[in-house]
Amino acid sequence: MVKKIAVLPGDGIGPEIVDEGVKILRVVAETFGYRFSFRFGMVGGGAIDRVGNPLPQETLDLCRDSDAVLLGAVGGPRWDDNPPELRPEKALLRLRKELGLYANLRPAMLFEGMEESSTLRPEVLRGVDLIVVRELTGGIYFGEKRRERSEEGEKATDTLVYHEWEIERIARRAFDIARGRRKRVTSVDKANVLESSRLWRSVVNRVAEDYPDVELEHMLVDNCAMQVVRKPAHFDVIVTENMFGDILSDETAILTGSIGMLPSASLGDGSFGLYEPVHGSAPDIAGQGVANPVATILSVAMMLRHSFGYEEAARAVEQAVRSVLAAGYRTADLAPSGDLAIGTEEFGDRVAEAI
Ligand code: ATP
Numbered sequence: 566m567v568k569k570i571a572v573l574p575g576d577g578i579g580p581e582i583v584d585e586g587v588k589i590l591r592v593v594a595e596t597f598g599y600r601f602s603f604r605f606g607m608v609g610g611g612a613i614d615r616v617g618n619p620l621p622q623e624t625l626d627l628c629r630d631s632d633a634v635l636l637g638a639v640g641g642p643r644w645d646d647n648p649p650e651l652r653p654e655k656a657l658l659r660l661r662k663e664l665g666l667y668a669n670l671r672p673a674m675l676f677e678g679m680e681e682s683s684t685l686r687p688e689v690l691r692g693v694d695l696i697v698v699r700e701l702t703g704g705i706y707f708g709e710k711r712r713e714r715s716e717e718g719e720k721a722t723d724t725l726v727y728h729e730w731e732i733e734r735i736a737r738r739a740f741d742i743a744r745g746r747r748k749r750v751t752s753v754d755k756a757n758v759l760e761s762s763r764l765w766r767s768v769v770n771r772v773a774e775d776y777p778d779v780e781l782e783h784m785l786v787d788n789c790a791m792q793v794v795r796k797p798a799h800f801d802v803i804v805t806e807n808m809f810g811d812i813l814s815d816e817t818a819i820l821t822g823s824i825g826m827l828p829s830a831s832l833g834d835g836s837f838g839l840y841e842p843v844h845g846s847a848p849d850i851a852g853q854g855v856a857n858p859v860a861t862i863l864s865v866a867m868m869l870r871h872s873f874g875y876e877e878a879a880r881a882v883e884q885a886v887r888s889v890l891a892a893g894y895r896t897a898d899l900a901p902s903g904d905l906a907i908g909t910e911e912f913g914d915r916v917a918e919a920i
């Protein structure tokens with residue numbers, strides 16, 4: 566069966582890194598006998614310039630008619646002063662919402678030789694291989710917001726709401742993912758203070774009964790923030806609500822050496838997913854052919870795994886990245902002195918060869 570992939574290169578380094586992602590998918594198709602069709606769409610600043618909308622209807626329709634979306638990055642200084650509706654980033658929020666993508670997956674794994682690029686000590690980093698599963702469409706970011714004036718001055722309110730069903734579906738995702746990994750789930754909350762966290766904990770406990778083969782632990786978010794940099798290798802799957810996940814996943818980013826290494830997936834109920842690097846459009850290096858394509862290539866591996874169920878191919882891509890890095894090849898963000906670095910395209914070629 567042909568898998569339909571919507572490709573949205575976006576702005577800045579987006580087109581350069583997405584090229585490498587598509588290259589890898591083509592090699593995977595050849596190597597494993599899969600069939601992919603690529604259909605390109607515009608998104609972000611480029612779409613604003615051309616049709617006055619960061620997420621044109623035809624792009625949304627294209628995504629809806631696809632099995633998965635590969636996205637580069639959006640935004641840049643050119644559009645920074647635009648009104649809210651004409652901001653490139655608006656496209657991402659709308660896309661996730663329109664497509665019902667409530668689970669954000671951010672793996673952080675340490676590749677051999679990357680210890681030297683991190684600010685943490687090598688012995689702390691050894692064996693790091695974790696994934697943050699963040700609830701993406703509920704919680705305090707989407708609750709009721711209010712501003713009021715009183716005699717005491719201004720007052721602002723944000724509301725943190727979670728429904729049982731929202732917690733249950735993200736918890737199931739986390740347990741399912743853990744089954745394909747080291748079978749440990751750490752559920753992170755603030756149940757000593759927050760009512761929504763107490764509901765969170767009880768729902769996660771109930772879901773856990775369906776997964777007797779997976780070990781569950783609960784951790785308070787303040788403690789987790791500390792453990793993530795103290796003993797990161799302890800963690801396998803971290804599942805948490807929207808805001809805690811936002812903060813913790815950025816924290817885990819420093820475990821991997823460079824922002825250019827971090828992939829992500831946003832998933833809904835079915836197998837459909839949106840895959841993109843965690844980093845932005847990096848306007849400062851756009852057009853130079855020096856961007857690190859690893860985050861995008863690892864996002865492709867996630868697509869193969871989560872949307873298509875091609876686990877063997879996913880592992881082959883990850884292994885290829887591992888072997889190219891182990892052979893000493895680095896893009897400029899990882900190479901201490903620029904003259905040792907190879908470019909975006911060459912790095913992609915080497916990964917392709919390794920597959
Ligand atoms: P956003 O606002 O979209 O999150 P940002 O402007 O905060 O993005 P990035 O665009 O991610 O941040 O860039 C932050 C820094 O990291 C920049 O110096 C950029 O050059 C660098 N960077 C980001 N992605 C890569 C990459 N793939 N390869 C090399 N360097 C990168």
Ligand code: MG
Pocket residue numbers: 640641845846847
């Ligand atoms: Mg930016």
